[in-house]
Amino acid sequence: MNLVSIRDIYKDPKKYIDKEIKLGGWVRSNRDSKSFGFIMLNDGTYFDQLQIVYHDVLDNFEAVKKINVGAALIIKGKLIETPEAKQPFEIQASEICIEGVSAPDYPLQKKRHSLEFLRSISHLRPRTNTFQAVFRVRSLIAFAIHSFFNERGFIYVHTPIITGSDAEGAGEMFKVTALDLQNIPKTEDGNVDFLQDFFNKETSLTVSGQLNGETFAMAFKNIYTFGPTFRAENSNTARHAAEFWMIEPEMAFADLTDNMDIAEDMLKYIIKYVLENAPQEMKFFNEFIDKGLLDRLKNVLDSDFGRISYTEAVELLEKHNDSFEYKVSWGCDLQTEHERYLTEKIFKKPVFVTDYPKDIKAFYMKLNPDNKTVAAMDCLVPGIGEIIGGSQREDDYNKLLKRIEELGMDTSLYEFYLDLRKYGSARHAGFGLGFERCVMYLTGISNIRDVLPFPRTVGSCDI
Amino acid sequence: MNLVSIRDIYKDPKKYIDKEIKLGGWVRSNRDSKSFGFIMLNDGTYFDQLQIVYHDVLDNFEAVKKINVGAALIIKGKLIETPEAKQPFEIQASEICIEGVSAPDYPLQKKRHSLEFLRSISHLRPRTNTFQAVFRVRSLIAFAIHSFFNERGFIYVHTPIITGSDAEGAGEMFKVTALDLQNIPKTEDGNVDFLQDFFNKETSLTVSGQLNGETFAMAFKNIYTFGPTFRAENSNTARHAAEFWMIEPEMAFADLTDNMDIAEDMLKYIIKYVLENAPQEMKFFNEFIDKGLLDRLKNVLDSDFGRISYTEAVELLEKHNDSFEYKVSWGCDLQTEHERYLTEKIFKKPVFVTDYPKDIKAFYMKLNPDNKTVAAMDCLVPGIGEIIGGSQREDDYNKLLKRIEELGMDTSLYEFYLDLRKYGSARHAGFGLGFERCVMYLTGISNIRDVLPFPRTVGSCDI
Numbered sequence: 001m002n003l004v005s006i007r008d009i010y011k012d013p014k015k016y017i018d019k020e021i022k023l024g025g026w027v028r029s030n031r032d033s034k035s036f037g038f039i040m041l042n043d044g045t046y047f048d049q050l051q052i053v054y055h056d057v058l059d060n061f062e063a064v065k066k067i068n069v070g071a072a073l074i075i076k077g078k079l080i081e082t083p084e085a086k087q088p089f090e091i092q093a094s095e096i097c098i099e100g101v102s103a104p105d106y107p108l109q110k111k112r113h114s115l116e117f118l119r120s121i122s123h124l125r126p127r128t129n130t131f132q133a134v135f136r137v138r139s140l141i142a143f144a145i146h147s148f149f150n151e152r153g154f155i156y157v158h159t160p161i162i163t164g165s166d167a168e169g170a171g172e173m174f175k176v177t178a179l180d181l182q183n184i185p186k187t188e189d190g191n192v193d194f195l196q197d198f199f200n201k202e203t204s205l206t207v208s209g210q211l212n213g214e215t216f217a218m219a220f221k222n223i224y225t226f227g228p229t230f231r232a233e234n235s236n237t238a239r240h241a242a243e244f245w246m247i248e249p250e251m252a253f254a255d256l257t258d259n260m261d262i263a264e265d266m267l268k269y270i271i272k273y274v275l276e277n278a279p280q281e282m283k284f285f286n287e288f289i290d291k292g293l294l295d296r297l298k299n300v301l302d303s304d305f306g307r308i309s310y311t312e313a314v315e316l317l318e319k320h321n322d323s324f325e326y327k328v329s330w331g332c333d334l335q336t337e338h339e340r341y342l343t344e345k346i347f348k349k350p351v352f353v354t355d356y357p358k359d360i361k362a363f364y365m366k367l368n369p370d371n372k373t374v375a376a377m378d379c380l381v382p383g384i385g386e387i388i389g390g391s392q393r394e395d396d397y398n399k400l401l402k403r404i405e406e407l408g409m410d411t412s413l414y415e416f417y418l419d420l421r422k423y424g425s426a427r428h429a430g431f432g433l434g435f436e437r438c439v440m441y442l443t444g445i446s447n448i449r450d451v452l453p454f455p456r457t458v459g460s461c462d463i
Numbered sequence: 464m465n466l467v468s469i470r471d472i473y474k475d476p477k478k479y480i481d482k483e484i485k486l487g488g489w490v491r492s493n494r495d496s497k498s499f500g501f502i503m504l505n506d507g508t509y510f511d512q513l514q515i516v517y518h519d520v521l522d523n524f525e526a527v528k529k530i531n532v533g534a535a536l537i538i539k540g541k542l543i544e545t546p547e548a549k550q551p552f553e554i555q556a557s558e559i560c561i562e563g564v565s566a567p568d569y570p571l572q573k574k575r576h577s578l579e580f581l582r583s584i585s586h587l588r589p590r591t592n593t594f595q596a597v598f599r600v601r602s603l604i605a606f607a608i609h610s611f612f613n614e615r616g617f618i619y620v621h622t623p624i625i626t627g628s629d630a631e632g633a634g635e636m637f638k639v640t641a642l643d644l645q646n647i648p649k650t651e652d653g654n655v656d657f658l659q660d661f662f663n664k665e666t667s668l669t670v671s672g673q674l675n676g677e678t679f680a681m682a683f684k685n686i687y688t689f690g691p692t693f694r695a696e697n698s699n700t701a702r703h704a705a706e707f708w709m710i711e712p713e714m715a716f717a718d719l720t721d722n723m724d725i726a727e728d729m730l731k732y733i734i735k736y737v738l739e740n741a742p743q744e745m746k747f748f749n750e751f752i753d754k755g756l757l758d759r760l761k762n763v764l765d766s767d768f769g770r771i772s773y774t775e776a777v778e779l780l781e782k783h784n785d786s787f788e789y790k791v792s793w794g795c796d797l798q799t800e801h802e803r804y805l806t807e808k809i810f811k812k813p814v815f816v817t818d819y820p821k822d823i824k825a826f827y828m829k830l831n832p833d834n835k836t837v838a839a840m841d842c843l844v845p846g847i848g849e850i851i852g853g854s855q856r857e858d859d860y861n862k863l864l865k866r867i868e869e870l871g872m873d874t875s876l877y878e879f880y881l882d883l884r885k886y887g888s889a890r891h892a893g894f895g896l897g898f899e900r901c902v903m904y905l906t907g908i909s910n911i912r913d914v915l916p917f918p919r920t921v922g923s924c925d926i
Contacts, residue, residue: 100888126682219589425563
């Protein structure tokens with residue numbers, strides 16, 4: 001149809017000024033007087049609207065005057081500079097074709113709606129300013145991540161969603177089955193007969209692609225995953241969803257310091273990319289969602305992330321135990337309140353906490369020479385807490401096997417993983433970035449339901 | 464650790480020639496004589512190996528001589544030009560550190576292995592030439608797709624994996640549940656009590672993100688999805704997997720012609736990108752996997768795709784009914800044998816077939832004025848058959864509602880979808896590209912199991 005998009009116009013107005021163009025979009029407002037009217041048109045390609053001026057010379061002037069918010073139009077007209085007006089240019093319409101009307105009960109009238117209400121209409125909320133900004137920035141962050149890793153020669157791996165194993169030996173998993181739930185087949189001894197299921201075994205939705213990712217890192221050196229992961233945890237909080245996306249880079253011949261370096265570079269790259277490519281959206285967040293957002297993000301670009309060991313962090317936090325609901329002591333897992341205190345009050349910038357007690361971390365993390373801690377790292381950021389969790393991996397066959405056995409895990413499920421330590425083992429490290437937390441961090445949006453296009457949470461799976 | 468990668472060296476050798484560098488990688492072969500030896504080293508970042516020459520001046524010369532295929536090494540040495548030799552340069556090692564040995568039973572010895580055997584060791588096969596090439600090209604294709612859409616301002620949407628509805632009103636779906644399969648709770652009348660399940664309702668794995676994608680297209684104009692999709696179909700063929708990735712662009716204010724234009728541009732963009740960024744890999748496929756691949760792909764770049772209606776295609780195919788197992792007649796669905804005949808024998812290039820009978824296509828496709836066919840398009844390519852399926856969508860509220868009712872579908876599940884036709888409906892179109900089929904098309908690999916990092920097929924869900 002050769003429509004010009006509003007994005008095209010804002011990117012290079014000179015190309016279109018004083019020319020007859022055609023564009024399609026949706027009505028955000030329509031004001032009219034006797035012989036003329038103004039439509040603010042949004043076509044979804046750009047944050048700002050474009051003003052359309054129309055006159056009673058139009059054949060369908062009376063019909064156009066009655067157009068509701070939300071209607072779809074195809075407009076022909078000339079783009080005119082308007083140096084005196086609020087908008088830098090407007091369209092003088094010569095033809096307005098009503099592509100689709102909007103019924104009078106359209107839920108998105110001009111007034112401001114609460115985020116809670118908008119969650120109940122997830123199929124329409126992308127048409128509001130807030131969600132136009134959120135989901136455009138979400139898309140830009142995803143592209144920034146792919147670009148970052150591609151520029152560095154990392155191979156993108158699609159690790160499997162349906163899995164026969166539990167990557168972390170922890171985390172509640174959704175089951176995947178093709179069995180008839182109404183009539184689950186049972187074996188003679190009364191157990192579920194998974195041999196009759198699609199994969200002839202019990203399967204679940206993945207909680208992490210890391211172990212699979214490691215097999216590729218031991219072949220390609222640098223790889224990353226970017227895919228959906230799942231938790232069947234009954235946590236109804238603003239930070240948890242049952243389905244979320246994760247980025248998991250894994251690097252062979254890399255240690256914990258390399259790991260932190262890449263994580264820091266990646267976060268800075270993302271911030272820089274979004275500030276450059278979504279200035280209107282970021283200004284909007286800074287004004288209406290989270291005042292101070294821009295200063296905070298720019299400050300991150302200009303500073304080195306803090307780096308501190310868990311043991312040092314606990315010493316610092318213990319001095320402030322009065323402020324915490326859960327008191328801190330060596331050996332405890334850090335809660336969000338502790339993480340946020342560290343990054344917001346003590347460091348006032350992102351900080352890596354490293355070398356956690358082995359008992360509160362996963363089996364695959366590399367044991368430090370002290371035999372008490374592992375080469376783990378969590379990256380904490382203001383406003384969120386943990387945004388990245390990672391580690392150097394145990395690369396010693398015997399130590400890994402011992403840990404798997406100590407924890408009573410089923411060794412047979414980890415043979416492939418042990419093989420990586422048997423055939424050309426190399427030091428390697430990686431981390432997981434929660435994609436939605438990253439979007440929250442960059443937009444200031446405080447509820448994970450508002451950065452997921454169609455959130456899945458306890459009791460909620462709409463559309 | 465500041466390791467130089469083999470990719471870095473091949474990209475800009477001048478930067479490293481005659482310099483002392485450090486690199487890590489895995490041994491592909493190790494030949495030695497009395498006082499010196501040669502190691503072919505691969506570090507996964509580049510298709511070609513790098514030759515390492517070592518001498519008996521090394522402290523650990525005897526140990527290095529005994530190093531097996533598959534071992535991991537960290538090597539210090541000088542990069543030397545070797546204009547007389549097969550390789551353009553080699554490393555003269557001053558230090559070889561054995562990072563990880565390789566046990567003698569390493570399955571990937573120098574001989575050639577069958578693809579079938581390699582499927583049984585999916586955690587090690589990425590270390591072979593074939594799978595280095597396949598998975599690097601897979602990664603490049605993914606990046607090309609993101610770049611293509613990002614350059615055109617399309618918004619990347621993560622449509623949900625867990626869904627409460629069946630996008631196409633067809634296709635067998637995997638169930639997702641957090642219920643205890645051993646003790647499924649039942650209601651008083653004996654049915655599964657889904658109110659006790661995680662989402663308080665019955666849920667499945669998505670077969671398509673299209674319907675959700677449309678809601679975003681009606682807000683952002685141009686969007687695409689790129690995510691995993693699932694089929695619980697008992698098809699044990701070389702072209703079907705239970706879990707595969709799909710790309711689904713959706714464009715508002717676009718018709719079937721726009722749809723074909725974008726699909727054609729996209730495929731050409733991908734081919735061009737891969738030919739430019741993976742010349743070694745593509746040469747390898749052309750020599751060892753599919754002779755004629757390169758000519759075929761280059762031919763695609765230089766030609767316009769064919770475009771033909773289903774009715775015309777059936778007329779052409781009917782003349783060759785002798786060649787087919789399933790005979791063609793108007794109204795029948797085209798089988799792979801027909802699709803391949805059209806694209807391989809008749810057109811000898813990719814071809815779009817359009818305007819199929821409505822009864823063999825999905826409910827959401829736009830009814831043509833003939834009331835018999837819908838504005839559908841399938842893109843067929845040589846060697847594969849259907850690689851893309853798409854359509855213009857029905858944008859008329861009443862026609863869509865009528866079709867949903869005709870097919871006996873549950874209208875209440877599609878209220879959100881009907882809303883898109885109630886509030887600012889606009890002509891729109893989109894398609895689905897099967898990502899694995901695209902990888903097969905570009906590599907010449909004939910079994911989908913060999914382009915999936917960890918294939919999930921009937922009875923098979925390893926690692």
